[in-house]
Amino acid sequence: MREVAVPDIGDFKEVEVIEVLVKPGDAIAAEQSLITVESDKATMEIPAPGAGVVKELRIKVGDKVSQGTPILVLEESGAAPAPAPPVAVPAQKAVAPAPVPAATTSEPMTVKVPDIGDFKDIEVIEVLVKPGDSVAKEQSLITLESDKATMEIPSPAAGVVQEIRLKTGDKVSEGAVILVMKAGAAAPAAAAAPAVVAAPVVAAAVRAPVPVEPQEATHAKPHASPSVRKFARELGVDLVRVKGSGPKGRILHADVQAFVKGALAAVPAAAPAAKGGALPFNLPAWPDVDFAKFGPVEAKPLSRLQKLSGPNLHRNWVSIPHVTQFDEADITDLEAFRKSNTAETEKQGFKLTMLAFMIKACVTALRQHPNFNSSLDRTGENLVLKKYYNIGVAVDTPDGLVVPVVRDADRKGVFDVAKELSEISKLARDKKLKPGDMQGGTFSISSLGGIGGTAFTPIINAPEVAILGVSKSALRPVWNGKEFAPRLMLPLSLSYDHRVLDGAAAARFTAYLASVLGDIRRTLL
Amino acid sequence: MAELDCDVVVLGSGPGGYSAAFRAADLGLKTVLVERYPVLGGVCLNVGCIPSKALLHTAAVMDAARGLADHGIAFGEPKVELAKLRAFKEKVVGKLTGGLAAMAKMRKVTVVQGVGAFTGPNQLTVEGKEKTAVRFAKAIIAAGSQAAKLPFLPEDPRIFDSTGALELKAVPKKMLVIGGGIIGLEMGTVYSTLGTRLDVVEMMDGLMLGADRDLVAVWQKFNAGRFDRVMLKSKTTKAEATKEGIRVSIEGQEPKVYDAILVSVGRTPNGKKIGAEKAGVTVDERGFIPVDSQRRTNVPHIYAIGDIAGNPMLAHKAVHEGHVAAEAAAGQKSHFDARVVPSVAYTDPEIAWVGVTEDEARKSGLKVGVAKFPWAASGRAIANARDEGFTKLILDAATHRLVGGGIVGTGAGDLISELALAVEMGADATDIGKTIHPHPTLGESVGMAAELFEGVCTDMPPQKKK
Numbered sequence: 001m002r003e004v005a006v007p008d009i010g011d012f013k014e015v016e017v018i019e020v021l022v023k024p025g026d027a028i029a030a031e032q033s034l035i036t037v038e039s040d041k042a043t044m045e046i047p048a049p050g051a052g053v054v055k056e057l058r059i060k061v062g063d064k065v066s067q068g069t070p071i072l073v074l075e076e077s078g079a080a081p082a083p084a085p086p087v088a089v090p091a092q093k094a095v096a097p098a099p100v101p102a103a104t105t106s107e108p109m110t111v112k113v114p115d116i117g118d119f120k121d122i123e124v125i126e127v128l129v130k131p132g133d134s135v136a137k138e139q140s141l142i143t144l145e146s147d148k149a150t151m152e153i154p155s156p157a158a159g160v161v162q163e164i165r166l167k168t169g170d171k172v173s174e175g176a177v178i179l180v181m182k183a184g185a186a187a188p189a190a191a192a193a194p195a196v197v198a199a200p201v202v203a204a205a206v207r208a209p210v211p212v213e214p215q216e217a218t219h220a221k222p223h224a225s226p227s228v229r230k231f232a233r234e235l236g237v238d239l240v241r242v243k244g245s246g247p248k249g250r251i252l253h254a255d256v257q258a259f260v261k262g263a264l265a266a267v268p269a270a271a272p273a274a275k276g277g278a279l280p281f282n283l284p285a286w287p288d289v290d291f292a293k294f295g296p297v298e299a300k301p302l303s304r305l306q307k308l309s310g311p312n313l314h315r316n317w318v319s320i321p322h323v324t325q326f327d328e329a330d331i332t333d334l335e336a337f338r339k340s341n342t343a344e345t346e347k348q349g350f351k352l353t354m355l356a357f358m359i360k361a362c363v364t365a366l367r368q369h370p371n372f373n374s375s376l377d378r379t380g381e382n383l384v385l386k387k388y389y390n391i392g393v394a395v396d397t398p399d400g401l402v403v404p405v406v407r408d409a410d411r412k413g414v415f416d417v418a419k420e421l422s423e424i425s426k427l428a429r430d431k432k433l434k435p436g437d438m439q440g441g442t443f444s445i446s447s448l449g450g451i452g453g454t455a456f457t458p459i460i461n462a463p464e465v466a467i468l469g470v471s472k473s474a475l476r477p478v479w480n481g482k483e484f485a486p487r488l489m490l491p492l493s494l495s496y497d498h499r500v501l502d503g504a505a506a507a508r509f510t511a512y513l514a515s516v517l518g519d520i521r522r523t524l525l
Numbered sequence: 526m527a528e529l530d531c532d533v534v535v536l537g538s539g540p541g542g543y544s545a546a547f548r549a550a551d552l553g554l555k556t557v558l559v560e561r562y563p564v565l566g567g568v569c570l571n572v573g574c575i576p577s578k579a580l581l582h583t584a585a586v587m588d589a590a591r592g593l594a595d596h597g598i599a600f601g602e603p604k605v606e607l608a609k610l611r612a613f614k615e616k617v618v619g620k621l622t623g624g625l626a627a628m629a630k631m632r633k634v635t636v637v638q639g640v641g642a643f644t645g646p647n648q649l650t651v652e653g654k655e656k657t658a659v660r661f662a663k664a665i666i667a668a669g670s671q672a673a674k675l676p677f678l679p680e681d682p683r684i685f686d687s688t689g690a691l692e693l694k695a696v697p698k699k700m701l702v703i704g705g706g707i708i709g710l711e712m713g714t715v716y717s718t719l720g721t722r723l724d725v726v727e728m729m730d731g732l733m734l735g736a737d738r739d740l741v742a743v744w745q746k747f748n749a750g751r752f753d754r755v756m757l758k759s760k761t762t763k764a765e766a767t768k769e770g771i772r773v774s775i776e777g778q779e780p781k782v783y784d785a786i787l788v789s790v791g792r793t794p795n796g797k798k799i800g801a802e803k804a805g806v807t808v809d810e811r812g813f814i815p816v817d818s819q820r821r822t823n824v825p826h827i828y829a830i831g832d833i834a835g836n837p838m839l840a841h842k843a844v845h846e847g848h849v850a851a852e853a854a855a856g857q858k859s860h861f862d863a864r865v866v867p868s869v870a871y872t873d874p875e876i877a878w879v880g881v882t883e884d885e886a887r888k889s890g891l892k893v894g895v896a897k898f899p900w901a902a903s904g905r906a907i908a909n910a911r912d913e914g915f916t917k918l919i920l921d922a923a924t925h926r927l928v929g930g931g932i933v934g935t936g937a938g939d940l941i942s943e944l945a946l947a948v949e950m951g952a953d954a955t956d957i958g959k960t961i962h963p964h965p966t967l968g969e970s971v972g973m974a975a976e977l978f979e980g981v982c983t984d985m986p987p988q989k990k991k
Contacts, residue, residue, distance in 0.1 A: 151888070
């Protein structure tokens with residue numbers, strides 16, 4: 001048994017636990033992530049110092065932790081690669097003076113450019129470490145670039161960099177001195193104390209952007225025999241995407257067949273399934289700009305909500321062919337009607353908003369145009385028409401966008417809807433929405449009417465097929481056949497999935513919706 | 526002018542060309558094969574791989590017979606009848622080329638003799654005894670390469686390339702081999718066994734570049750007696766034909782007189798000699814034709830294979846490419862996606878290697894483990910009195926999968942196939958070690974090397990625990 005505590009995580013104190021990744025009874029491997037902590041600067045995962053079984057958790061989500069805070073109690077497994085700590089630790093403590101200083105007081109060592117083949121006088125294009133850095137054995141120190149290739153020179157040993165002897169732009173050959181380092185520490189001591197092991201891992205994770213060996217891929221080809229490769233060629237299967245089920249993950253004939261069957265079954269709609277990634281775009285690299293070169297900058301991490309919603313928005317934006325239909329509704333009468341009823345709802349403690357009427361009007365329009373209340377099925381060949389009307393409402397919160405759902409809006413009166421809206425908006429702002437509150441939507445409304453704007457192009461909330469954007473209403477002169485009359489006009493922006501709906505259907509939908517908003521009595525028809 | 530229409534024309538009948546033509550015919554395509562010489566087979570069969578092996582085999586047996594003196598069997602000095610040796614070599618070549626002609630006939634491949642050159646994207650003209658226009662839907666260029674020449678060498682019968690060397694007109698007393706690559710050293714071996722003293726001059730820093738140095742070192746030590754001088758990083762600057770021999774100047778050295786010069790400074794692709802521009806086919810500066818993984822040139826219905834399509838210039842690579850191109854021309858989705866192409870020097874001992882070499886792994890930073898099984902621990906190699914070699918496996922450090930290997934020793938070229946198969950199949954050290962290799966064989970050394978890597982070999986002194 002051993003208590004695992006938070007290792008040295010740098011200067012952070014009182015950082016919040018945002019996720020606990022293991023539970024009592026779990027068998028875990030060394031380096032497996034145990035918890036995720038989030039400071040105002042970064043999110044980091046704390047890895048296990050050794051393998052074993054979790055006996056007891058000592059923290060929960062929301063706790064604030066610092067270095068040394070106990071995380072959990074671990075029953076260590078003997079088979080683990082870590083050299084049996086229960087024995088090793090006391091032993092090492094007893095004889096401590098011997099091995100430890102031996103490692104730390106070792107002679108400074110000069111690291112030179114090793115045999116790099118026939119290359120001479122090649123340019124240093126990057127120095128990846130700086131004095132004071134601790135480096136692991138094989139960690140890249142510098143990057144060299146000849147006219148033929150780029151190569152990284154790895155550290156021959158673990159240690160601490162004392163002095164760098166070259167700089168970017170220098171030309172070097174075999175034998176040139178790269179740096180002086182104090183070798184030792186880290187490596188052999190290994191599992192002695194959890195803090196020692198974990199620290200460099202966390203540090204590395206945070207420091208990160210050291211490029212990892214690009215050559216790795218040159219022989220990391222799919223594990224498949226020539227006959228299977230031939231078969232895959234015939235079917236046009238990229239073996240990189242096939243998971244092998246044979247011995248040691250070898251890709252078999254049957255795996256290629258299964259992949260093709262799966263691909264045929266999934267055709268278009270399911271393509272983005274895997275992590276939102278795997279889309280067939282081959283785009284140039286993102287421009288890498290050092291903004292600080294042009295003026296002072298500040299790094300601000302995206303909120304957790306933004307990080308979560310971003311990939312979904314991106315997936316929906318790239319994988320759904322969006323078209324946006326613009327229209328406007330004359331809500332002069334509706335607004336008068338709304339105002340005449342606000343006093344009553346205020347007494348009951350909620351606001352009668354235009355959005356509540358919008359929801360009812362949308363339900364009416366959706367009933368008339370059922371294809372707008374649908375989703376594509378997995379094959380992408382059938383529409384699933386929903387016989388219920390759950391309307392998602394995009395709510396702006398300080399942390400980002402959430403879309404709670406007003407369920408069965410068709411069976412609720414305007415007052416009920418208005419009341420529910422005020423409740424879910426409050427829940428959203430207080431971050432108390434439960435995942436279930438945001439599921440099951442059949443159509444969404446994003447209203448920016450309270451803020452302004454004349455029109456916008458909302459992104460469809462997949463797997464729904466349409467979303468209504470509402471901008472700020474304004475008094476406009478409208479020709480009534482005899483004269484221009486001042487009318488309160490509400491701009492509507494309907495984005496729809498063009499695979500499911502065509503322009504004529506969308507135009508009819510918005511025209512109908514406008515007519516309902518123009519005379520709310522139509523909701524009764 | 527005679528005219529021919531066909532589905533596929535193959536330009537060149539070397540191993541790549543005839544393989545492409547035969548495969549195309551087998552796939553039901555009407556095929557025409559153009560060859561400038563009266564016999565099929567190209568360089569490989571006529572003046573390359575095959576005749577050189579006939580002579581190398583003869584030389585190896587001669588050397589082995591001499592070696593038997595140490596076993597108490599003495600034959601005395603051999604009598605060399607060059608005419609008979611030449612006849613043997615011709616017979617070997619004739620048997621194979623004759624076989625090819627017969628197989629072409631059986632497949633109804635039309636062979637047109639003459640020099641072919643494109644006259645348009647769908648036509649080429651063959652200048653032979655008569656002129657023939659060949660109209661084609663698809664074409665496969667397999668026009669090969671030729672020995673590179675050194676411009677400063679005079680025209681003289683005592684100066685020859687590998688083709689001249691194979692003619693075996695005489696056994697010179699003192700021969701200079703210019704270029705220490707595989708071809709020069711193979712031919713040097715033959716002449717040296719027949720009695721010639723050798724010097725080698727090489728511009729680069731080693732002989733047989735491309736192979737790992739440890740492999741070459743074994744060969745070099747074993748063959749030290751054949752050479753008077755091995756001059757590395759040396760440049761030949763001048764050669765004059767004189768009555769007593771060829772006087773050769775090498776940078777930084779006194780000029781020396783040789784009875785013969787073997788020029789083996791590489792091969793040049795024939796891309797610029799086939800009217801490629803008339804068909805719109807791109808040829809690069811050096812004469813190579815760039816191709817894709819189906820061996821398709823920039824002109825979609827024209828393919829290029831073999832030496833002319835890029836390095837390595839090896840017959841076995843060309844054959845595979847020939848099949849790919851023929852199948853692609855027949856509309857199949859064939860691609861050249863072999864992971865590795867093995868290389869063999871048929872010297873004595875042979876040197877063979879495949880896949881990633883240790884040098885390459887070092888340069889690219891690939892993390893590999895190496896297992897070397899010395900033939901001094903192989904019963905069979907000791908019994909053969911040829912235990913100078915070793916078998917080396919190069920394995921991915923993380924997965925233990927074989928990524929390459931090298932073998933030096935008698936028959937290394939025959940042993941390397943197992944390594945090539947293992948790489949293609951993604952076999953790891955345990956797969957190879959757990960495959961039962963027959964005892965006592967040289968092939969056993971492959972299994973032993975794999976066991977060595979996994980620390981389970983019992984034919985070597987106990988290993989330190991990893």
